[in-house]
Amino acid sequence: MRAGLCTMTVMTTLLVGAAAHGAPDPESAKLLKSTSDHAKFKVLEQDFKTGPEVTKACLSCHTEAAKQLHLTQHWTWEFLNPDGQRLGKKHVINNFCTSVASNYASCTTCHIGYGWKDDKFDFTSQVNVDCLICHDSTGNYRKQPGLAGNVVTQPMEIPPGSGIRVKPIDLKKIAQAVAKTSRDNCGACHFFGGGGDGVKHGDMDSSLASPDKALDVHMDATGNNFACATCHMTEGHQVPGSRYAPTAQDKGGAHLRGKEYTTNPTTCQSCHGQAPHKANAKLNDHTGKVACQTCHIPSYARGGIATKMSWDWSTAGKMGPDGKPLIRKDAKGHVIYTAAKGDFVLGENVVPDYMWFNGKVKYTLFGDKVDKGEQPTLINHFEGSASDGKSLIWPVKVMRGKQAYDPVNKTLAVLHMAGNDDTAFWTNFNWERAVAVGMASVGAPFSGKVDFLATESTWPITHMVAPAKDALRCRDCHASGGRLEKVPGIYIPGRASDHAGWLDAAGWAIAVLAMLGVLVHGAGRVIVSRRNK
Amino acid sequence: MKTRLSPINVLSYCLLGCSLFAGAAHAADGDWKRGRVYYQKVCTDCHTAKAGGAIAPNSRTMADWTSYLKADKHAKGKESLKKYASKEYRVSVKATNKAAEKYADVPDEQLFNDIRTFMLKGAKDGDSPASCL
Numbered sequence: 001m002r003a004g005l006c007t008m009t010v011m012t013t014l015l016v017g018a019a020a021h022g023a024p025d026p027e028s029a030k031l032l033k034s035t036s037d038h039a040k041f042k043v044l045e046q047d048f049k050t051g052p053e054v055t056k057a058c059l060s061c062h063t064e065a066a067k068q069l070h071l072t073q074h075w076t077w078e079f080l081n082p083d084g085q086r087l088g089k090k091h092v093i094n095n096f097c098t099s100v101a102s103n104y105a106s107c108t109t110c111h112i113g114y115g116w117k118d119d120k121f122d123f124t125s126q127v128n129v130d131c132l133i134c135h136d137s138t139g140n141y142r143k144q145p146g147l148a149g150n151v152v153t154q155p156m157e158i159p160p161g162s163g164i165r166v167k168p169i170d171l172k173k174i175a176q177a178v179a180k181t182s183r184d185n186c187g188a189c190h191f192f193g194g195g196g197d198g199v200k201h202g203d204m205d206s207s208l209a210s211p212d213k214a215l216d217v218h219m220d221a222t223g224n225n226f227a228c229a230t231c232h233m234t235e236g237h238q239v240p241g242s243r244y245a246p247t248a249q250d251k252g253g254a255h256l257r258g259k260e261y262t263t264n265p266t267t268c269q270s271c272h273g274q275a276p277h278k279a280n281a282k283l284n285d286h287t288g289k290v291a292c293q294t295c296h297i298p299s300y301a302r303g304g305i306a307t308k309m310s311w312d313w314s315t316a317g318k319m320g321p322d323g324k325p326l327i328r329k330d331a332k333g334h335v336i337y338t339a340a341k342g343d344f345v346l347g348e349n350v351v352p353d354y355m356w357f358n359g360k361v362k363y364t365l366f367g368d369k370v371d372k373g374e375q376p377t378l379i380n381h382f383e384g385s386a387s388d389g390k391s392l393i394w395p396v397k398v399m400r401g402k403q404a405y406d407p408v409n410k411t412l413a414v415l416h417m418a419g420n421d422d423t424a425f426w427t428n429f430n431w432e433r434a435v436a437v438g439m440a441s442v443g444a445p446f447s448g449k450v451d452f453l454a455t456e457s458t459w460p461i462t463h464m465v466a467p468a469k470d471a472l473r474c475r476d477c478h479a480s481g482g483r484l485e486k487v488p489g490i491y492i493p494g495r496a497s498d499h500a501g502w503l504d505a506a507g508w509a510i511a512v513l514a515m516l517g518v519l520v521h522g523a524g525r526v527i528v529s530r531r532n533k
Numbered sequence: 534m535k536t537r538l539s540p541i542n543v544l545s546y547c548l549l550g551c552s553l554f555a556g557a558a559h560a561a562d563g564d565w566k567r568g569r570v571y572y573q574k575v576c577t578d579c580h581t582a583k584a585g586g587a588i589a590p591n592s593r594t595m596a597d598w599t600s601y602l603k604a605d606k607h608a609k610g611k612e613s614l615k616k617y618a619s620k621e622y623r624v625s626v627k628a629t630n631k632a633a634e635k636y637a638d639v640p641d642e643q644l645f646n647d648i649r650t651f652m653l654k655g656a657k658d659g660d661s662p663a664s665c666l
Contacts, residue, residue, distance in 0.1 A: 139565060140660040167660070182566075210569050213631065221570045222631035 039176040048171035051114045051151050052127040057175065059126060066126035068237040074112045076123065079244040085363055087244055092363055093412050095311060095379050095401035095455045096194035099366075102441035105148040106418035110189035117148035119441070132171075133188065137179035140169055141188075146418065160420060183219060184209050186228040195341075198305040202350060202397040203463040207303020215303050217467050233265040241266030243460060248291070248359035248384065249392050268292040289490060291357075291392040295472040296465050299349045300397060303464070306334055306346035310400040314452035316342035317429040325429075340417075340426045342402075352395035352461050354487050356384035361458075366442055369410045372453040376400065377412075379457035386489025393487055395461040403455055404435060408447030414438035563643075563650030567636065569663070571644060572651055574632035576617065590655030591662035598652045602645075618645045 078088035108116040198205030213220040250267040277283035320326040325339030360383040384391035404413035416437035425434035439446035478494030607614040627634035655663030
């Protein structure tokens with residue numbers, strides 16, 4: 001009996017200890033995050049075999065969620081430009097991996113759906129909406145390339161024949177731990193745009209999953225720790241702040257709680273207002289001409305991950321001495337050539353280019369006439385000027401490349417790159433066959449000839465906001481050879497292009513004359529006072 | 534000889550079971566994101582500055598990390614590894630380390646478990662192999 005009491009005392013202590021050890025604060029914090037513990041939902045206590053099975057379970061409670069998703073660009077990959085151009089990933093062509101068309105099973109790894117393997121995908125299906133890609137909190141949810149957005153629930157070899165075994169994911173565990181979106185969720189696709197970490201945007205890469213303050217003051221994991229949705233304030237799954245519909249200049253003030261706004265909530269002004277500089281109010285005089293990002297993002301790709309600055313497809317297809325597809329790396333171990341993709345130039349801590357931008361972007365699309373001239377073909381073109389009253393000077397990344405086109409029909413080429421078939425470029429390294437299949441997939445004519453032309457695309461820089469102490473200083477722009485040296489249509493004191501030699505000479509002459517006047521006048525005073533004595 | 538358990542003993546064993554379960558559940562449920570921040574901003578920062586470079590979670594297997602963490606040895610066995618996740622350590626560096634400052638009040642075992650969860654998840658054969666970034 002005594003032994004039993006003793007044991008009970010010890011066990012009680014252990015249990016109480018464990019409870020205390022569970023730390024009330026974090027438990028309370030966890031409790032306060034949500035009114036629902038999804039691990040307690042019967043419908044989620046299933047051994048799910050596919051993604052759509054999970055979605056079906058989600059929709060049994062969240063009845064309208066899929067319909068909301070169906071309205072988003074994340075689902076449709078379409079956007080109608082105000083000028084009538086049909087854009088979105090489904091339609092545009094870029095100078096990275098070029099286009100989604102004829103490469104669906106690979107590209108749709110980043111679609112928020114399951115099973116988009118060709119142009120017959122059912123966009124009305126609710127169960128094909130992928131809830132977990134945005135709401136997984138375990139960090140273990142993965143979509144493997146080539147599976148049309150489906151997930152691996154049985155051990156698989158990917159790519160087939162590679163010998164690389166991919167472990168299945170535990171859909172039940174993941175479904176029971178769903179949460180609000182985090183940087184990791186959005187980053188699973190947006191950090192890896194263009195075919196790899198940091199490749200496309202330059203201001204978004206996996207270093208933003210857990211950044212410090214120097215990399216981004218808002219997302220700083222040890223400070224503000226913003227999720228993407230803190231700025232991209234989402235309602236009904238509609239995420240504002242797409243680069244297809246950018247707000248180049250926000251003339252509104254800071255958004256107040258309780259007040260309804262129809263303007264974009266992702267702009268700097270929607271929190272900071274129009275006069276954010278308190279200590280040095282002179283800086284507020286700049287906000288009518290210069291985007292906040294221009295001064296506050298002094299460089300991009302600052303997190304230790306290089307971004308692609310140029311991509312030359314024309315050199316792709318080389319084999320090494322061993323007869324296998326060639327790969328070359330630079331001194332840092334970065335891949336700078338692959339037979340599959342050609343040559344790359346990478347950049348870290350890159351100083352942006354600067355240009356006037358009014359929010360309108362014009363794209364070169366399939367079928368638009370292009371030609372091999374002295375100037376590169378603009379894949380997209382940022383509109384704006386100093387005089388339109390709508391533009392600000394924006395920092396941008398300019399991506400340069402050489403990509404395939406049909407020199408007879410004078411159109412950009414659609415490439416069939418990825419796929420387990422003998423026409424995919426990454427399988428056979430034959431341009432003509434790959435382009436023939438690609439062009440046929442969009443119903444475009446193809447002459448049978450492939451050539452390469454220089455292209456440029458422009459990407460706004462808006463993430464990786466540095467602390468105020470690292471923002472640009474006056475001398476960065478108000479000096480000869482400053483950052484804004486090439487920006488036209490505006491007078492910037494101090495820069496070389498705004499120097500007028502005659503004006504400088506006149507100014508100095510006036511200064512010298514004034515000094516002479518002071519000296520003569522002073523001398524006269526001295527002489528007169530001596531005489532009077 | 535048949536031994537009969539007294540009600541007190543039965544209750545004791547129930548409590549033992551509960552406490553073990555609680556401990557196991559706790560070990561399994563570490564906050565990997567907090568562990569990641571601490572691993573990157575405290576462990577890796579210090580290793581990079583003073584110990585010859587970072588050690589990526591994906592440079593070891595889950596078994597390697599499990600035995601390393603269990604051994605609780607740091608600096609070639611000269612110190613306890615847990616010391617570097619302790620409140621005492623965090624307080625000592627919080628003036629210069631924002632992650633240590635942010636997590637200054639997290640109980641030692643809890644933070645250690647968070648770090649463990651991140652390392653195992655990020656191991657070479659873990660669910661989500663992680664580099665140092």
